[in-house]
Amino acid sequence: MLDPKRLQALQAVATTGSVREAATQLGYSSSAISQQIAALEVDSGSVLLEPAGRGVRLTPAGELLARHATRIFEQLAQAESELMALNAGQLGSLRLASFASAGAELVPPALAQLHARLPGLDVTLRSEVPEEALALLRRGLIDVAVIEVHDEVGGDGLVYTPLLTDVYRIVLPRGHRLAKRRTVALADAAGETWIRLGNHIGCCRRNTLAAFDRAGFTPTFVIEADEFWPAQGFVAAGMGLALLPSLALGVIRSDVVTRPLRPDAAPSRDVYAVTRPALSDTTAVKTAVAALVDAAQRDVVA
Amino acid sequence: MLDPKRLQALQAVATTGSVREAATQLGYSSSAISQQIAALEVDSGSVLLEPAGRGVRLTPAGELLARHATRIFEQLAQAESELMALNAGQLGSLRLASFASAGAELVPPALAQLHARLPGLDVTLRSEVPEEALALLRRGLIDVAVIEVHDEVGGDGLVYTPLLTDVYRIVLPRGHRLAKRRTVALADAAGETWIRLGNHIGCCRRNTLAAFDRAGFTPTFVIEADEFWPAQGFVAAGMGLALLPSLALGVIRSDVVTRPLRPDAAPSRDVYAVTRPALSDTTAVKTAVAALVDAAQRDVVA
DNA sequence: GTAACTTACGCTTATCGTAACCATA
DNA sequence: TATGGTTACGATAAGCGTAAGTTAC
Numbered sequence: 089m090l091d092p093k094r095l096q097a098l099q100a101v102a103t104t105g106s107v108r109e110a111a112t113q114l115g116y117s118s119s120a121i122s123q124q125i126a127a128l129e130v131d132s133g134s135v136l137l138e139p140a141g142r143g144v145r146l147t148p149a150g151e152l153l154a155r156h157a158t159r160i161f162e163q164l165a166q167a168e169s170e171l172m173a174l175n176a177g178q179l180g181s182l183r184l185a186s187f188a189s190a191g192a193e194l195v196p197p198a199l200a201q202l203h204a205r206l207p208g209l210d211v212t213l214r215s216e217v218p219e220e221a222l223a224l225l226r227r228g229l230i231d232v233a234v235i236e237v238h239d240e241v242g243g244d245g246l247v248y249t250p251l252l253t254d255v256y257r258i259v260l261p262r263g264h265r266l267a268k269r270r271t272v273a274l275a276d277a278a279g280e281t282w283i284r285l286g287n288h289i290g291c292c293r294r295n296t297l298a299a300f301d302r303a304g305f306t307p308t309f310v311i312e313a314d315e316f317w318p319a320q321g322f323v324a325a326g327m328g329l330a331l332l333p334s335l336a337l338g339v340i341r342s343d344v345v346t347r348p349l350r351p352d353a354a355p356s357r358d359v360y361a362v363t364r365p366a367l368s369d370t371t372a373v374k375t376a377v378a379a380l381v382d383a384a385q386r387d388v389v390a
Numbered sequence: 391m392l393d394p395k396r397l398q399a400l401q402a403v404a405t406t407g408s409v410r411e412a413a414t415q416l417g418y419s420s421s422a423i424s425q426q427i428a429a430l431e432v433d434s435g436s437v438l439l440e441p442a443g444r445g446v447r448l449t450p451a452g453e454l455l456a457r458h459a460t461r462i463f464e465q466l467a468q469a470e471s472e473l474m475a476l477n478a479g480q481l482g483s484l485r486l487a488s489f490a491s492a493g494a495e496l497v498p499p500a501l502a503q504l505h506a507r508l509p510g511l512d513v514t515l516r517s518e519v520p521e522e523a524l525a526l527l528r529r530g531l532i533d534v535a536v537i538e539v540h541d542e543v544g545g546d547g548l549v550y551t552p553l554l555t556d557v558y559r560i561v562l563p564r565g566h567r568l569a570k571r572r573t574v575a576l577a578d579a580a581g582e583t584w585i586r587l588g589n590h591i592g593c594c595r596r597n598t599l600a601a602f603d604r605a606g607f608t609p610t611f612v613i614e615a616d617e618f619w620p621a622q623g624f625v626a627a628g629m630g631l632a633l634l635p636s637l638a639l640g641v642i643r644s645d646v647v648t649r650p651l652r653p654d655a656a657p658s659r660d661v662y663a664v665t666r667p668a669l670s671d672t673t674a675v676k677t678a679v680a681a682l683v684d685a686a687q688r689d690v691v692a
Numbered sequence: 693g694t695a696a697c698t699t700a701c702g703c704t705t706a707t708c709g710t711a712a713c714c715a716t717a
Numbered sequence: 718t719a720t721g722g723t724t725a726c727g728a729t730a731a732g733c734g735t736a737a738g739t740t741a742c
Contacts, residue, residue, distance in 0.1 A: 089463075090470060092394040093732095107697060117734055122698055124732085132470075134477055138530075138668030139547075142696050142741050145530050147668050148482050149473060156469035160462055161391075167458035168392060171434055171451060180450050228440075228447050245441075366440030366449050410721060419709055424723055426707090444716045444721055547740095 090131055095157040097124035098136060098146075102154035106143050128153075173208070177371035181210040184376065185221040186234035188289070189316065189335040190359060194251070195234060198383035202376050209372055222246070222362065231367055232376055236357040238295060247368040249377050251359040251384035256296065257337060257346040259323045259330040266347065273350045274303035281328035282307040286314035292357070296331045299355035320344055333357060335387075359384065392433055397459040399426035400438060400448075404456035408445050430455075475510070479673035483512040486678065487523040488536035490591075491618065491637040492661060496553070497536060500685035504678050511674055524548070524664065533669055534678055538659040540597060549670040551679050553661040553686035558598065559639060559648040561625045561632040568649065575652045576605035583630035584609040588616035594659070598633045601657035622646055635659060637689075661686065 100110035101121065111118045129136050136150035146154060173179040182202075186195045191213065199211055216224065218235035225233045225246065234251070241248045258277065260267045266277060285292045300307045310328050313319035316336035323330050324343045333356075337346055348354065361380045367373045402412035403423065413420045431438050438452035448456060475481040484504075488497045493515065501513055518526065520537035527535045527548065536553070543550045560579065562569045568579060587594045602609045612630050615621035618638035625632050626645045635658075639648055650656065663682045669675045 090466060092462075092466070095469075108695090118697070119699085119735080120733055126698085127732095132473055134473060135668040135671065137697095138666060139697080139740080140530060142694095144697070149476055149672075152472060152476055152482075153469060156465060156472070160394075160465050160469075163458060163462050163465060164392060164394070167397075167455060167462075168434075170454060170458070171436060174451055174454055175436055180454075228442060364440060366437045369437065370451075408721075409723090420722065421710080421724085422708055428723085429707095439722095441715080441722080446722070 090128065090153075092157075092160060094124045094128040094131070095153060096161065097121045098128060098150060099154050099157035099161065101125065101137065101144065102146055102151070102157075107137075175371060177206040177375055178208040180372060181212065182232065182372045182376055183212050183214075183230040184232045184234070185214045185216040185224055185230045187218055187221070187236055188215050189254075189333060190234045190236070191215045193335050193338040194359070194380065194383055194387060197386070198376070198379040201379040201382060205375055205379070206372065211376075225362060225364060228364075231363060232373060232380075233362040234359065234380065235362055236359050238357055241358075241360060245365065247363050247365055249361045249363075249381065251361055251380055252388050254333045254335045254357050254359055255348065256299070256331045256333050256355045256357075257348055259320060259332050259337070259344055259346050261323055261326055262343050262345055264329075264345075267345045269347060271350055272347045274299060274353045275305070277329060278303070278305040280308075281310045283319050283322045283328050283330040284309040284312040285316075285319065285330075285332075286312055289315070292333065295355045295357060299331065299349075299353060303353055331355065335359070392430065392455070394459075394462060396426045396430040396433070397455060398463065399423045400430060400452060401456050401459035401463065403427065403439065403446065404448055404453070404459075409439075477673060479508040479677055480510040482674060483514065484534065484674045484678055485532040486513065486515045486534045486536070487518040487526055487532045488515065489520055489523070489538055490517055491635065492536045492538070493517045495637050495640040496661070496682065496685055496689060499688070500678070500681040503681040503684060507677055507681070508674065513678075527664060527666060530666075533665060534675060534682075535664045536661065536682065537664055538661050540659055543660075543662060547667065549665050549667055551663045551665075551683065553663055553682055554690050556635045556637045556659045556661055557650065558601070558633045558635050558657045558659075559650055561622060561634050561639075561646055561648050563625055563628055564645050564647055566631075566647075569647050571649065573652055574649045576601060576655045577607070579631060580605070580607040582610075583612045585621050585624045585630050585632040586611040586614040587618075587621065587632075587634075588614055591617070594635065597657045597659060601633065601651075601655060605655055633657065637661070 097110065097114065100113050101107055104110045104113055107121050108118050111121045114121070125137055132149065132153065134149035135147050136153065137144045138147055170179060184195070195213060199213065202209070202211060214230070218233070218237065221230065221233035221235050224230045236254065258266070258272050258274070266272050285296065311322055313322055313330070316332055319330045319332060320341045322328065324341050332346070340346060361377045363373050363377070399412065399416065402415050403409055406412045406415055409423050410420050413423045416423070427439055434451065434455065436451035437449050438455065439446045440449055472481060486497070497515060501515065504511070504513060516532070520535070520539065523532065523535035523537055526532045538556065560568070560574050560576070568574050587598065613624055615624055618634055621632045621634060622643045624630065626643050642648060663679045665675050665679070
């Protein structure tokens with residue numbers, strides 16, 4: 089295989105017309121260029137340069153190689169410029185997965201901001217439960233995962249950025265006796281019936297059960313809702329009360345009300361943006377995570 | 391500028407899927423590949439490889455560079471294959487110049503043979519006097535010159551290949567007293583009148599004058615012909631005799647005859663194929679010169 | 693005589709391989 | 718425990734520059 093470095097020397101001679109000027113252009117001595125081309129002549133098995141007056145001239149073989157060299161270095165320059173664009177987040181794609189309630193409330197404004205800042209980025213979003221999102225992340229099929237967790241995170245080689253702590257609120261039918269209070273102690277609702285959350289909705293079920301446990305009673309479940317929206321419906325229908333995370337309460341039925349729980353007793357889930365170390369320094373991922381942090385901040389304030 | 395050698399390492403990892411196999415493919419140790427890519431990561435300012443299970447995976451930046459690397463090395467391979475074709479004479483062009491009488495008799499069969507052997511070669515022919523042909527050769531505007539010379543040749547940095555010695559013959563009107571002889575001694579024609587050759591026709595004029603001088607008489611010129619064909623006409627018209635080179639006698643008028651001169655007295659011109667050293671080893675030029683030698687051989691025999 | 697290219701030669705520097713180390717399945 | 722990747726380090730060889738040699742104007 090012909091050595092590109094040597095081709096570059098030849099190409100410089102072709103464009104400048106002399107060994108001396110080629111050396112100047114490339115920052116070498118004439119000797120270096122002369123030796124490069126001599127080596128290239130051995131490699132290619134052709135005479136590439138011939139004396140012409142006091143200078144040199146390219147042979148047909150030399151012209152042919154110089155022509156190709158030009159194309160090769162153009163290609164190389166294009167690779168560099170595309171890489172710059174990729175590094176700047178002006179090019180390429182960003183694949184994101186989030187759990188359902190974040191995908192509805194947190195992610196859309198974040199992606200809007202991301203798109204405003206990096207219009208050239210091809211952003212795709214899918215909805216996945218946390219474990220699946222992490223698996224996809226590890227397999228390189230997505231670049232950023234927005235997940236909910238309860239335990240400590242990290243130590244698994246992934247990069248976690250905390251977004252917000254999503255506090256559970258109690259959801260009551262309008263006119264319920266507890267609706268008069270600004271905050272509700274879970275123990276005061278010990279006699280109520282409850283809407284249970286489906287097992288597949290992240291870790292909400294385990295989360296709420298732990299809260300009942302801390303409140304000192306075992307709840308009576310009358311029905312199971314497999315999504316957050318039907319859960320509100322069951323509450324409105326008077327079948328029972330529900331504990332739902334704030335992120336799932338972006339839209340609240342007019343015939344139900346929500347109240348915060350006493351802080352010490354309130355269950356919560358932590359929301360993180362996760363990525364791989366190799367991507368964590370790219371502009372695309374950094375901008376995306378920053379946008380998520382931003383959106384989370386505004387969500388908490390609101 | 392990104393180092394192509396390092397890009398090659400990355401591309402090998404991209405195609406094989408592992409550092410180890412890439413090393414095997416390129417004939418290096420794993421360590422070398424790892425170091426190449428580490429260096430490329432510094433050059434490019436991007437993470438290109440990330441751990442994936444027990445092996446590695448390319449990042450988007452890595453994929454981008456690998457993609458470009460593929461194109462670059464394809465281009466390089468194409469350059470090599472075109473160069474091979476050029477070296478084999480299956481590609482490219484061959485520009486040839488010859489003096490007029492060779493261009494009529496010697497060159498056409500040679501070029502026919504050249505075309506048969508190297509059909510891919512783009513051959514062009516122009517007619518030039520020897521000095522001009524040599525000047526064009528030196529300036530790189532032609533590749534092979536077919537010239538006539540009288541003095542010794544060489545020592546000027548060009549490569550000379552002798553083709554033939556073109557002997558002058560005496561041209562007589564049919565029925566002339568000297569036409570009965572098989573060979574003519576120039577001294578026997580001392581009393582005749584002569585057709586002078588134009589100054590621009592190579593070196594024929596000087597050549598013939600020297601022959602008269604050797605024969606011991608000064609010829610009486612009655613008219614000057616600026617081409618060989620009219621010279622035959624003047625002879626046929628009975629205006630005088632002429633000395634013309636054999637190569638110019640490919641076509642002979644029916645009302646004139648030609649006879650060889652006594653060997654010791656016969657003037658002659660030497661015909662050479664000339665090229666530049668840088669081209670003398672190329673298949674195209676070697677084949678062309680060989681074809682000229684071949685044609686000259688057949689011409690002499692005939 | 694001068695300008696340009698090439699050749700010779702010593703030295704710097706890049707880069708490879710061996711071997712030890714680390715991580716993963 | 719074995720496989721694949723990376724890091725450390727010594728050895729090798731490629732490639733540069735200086736300087737002398739050669740050729741053309």
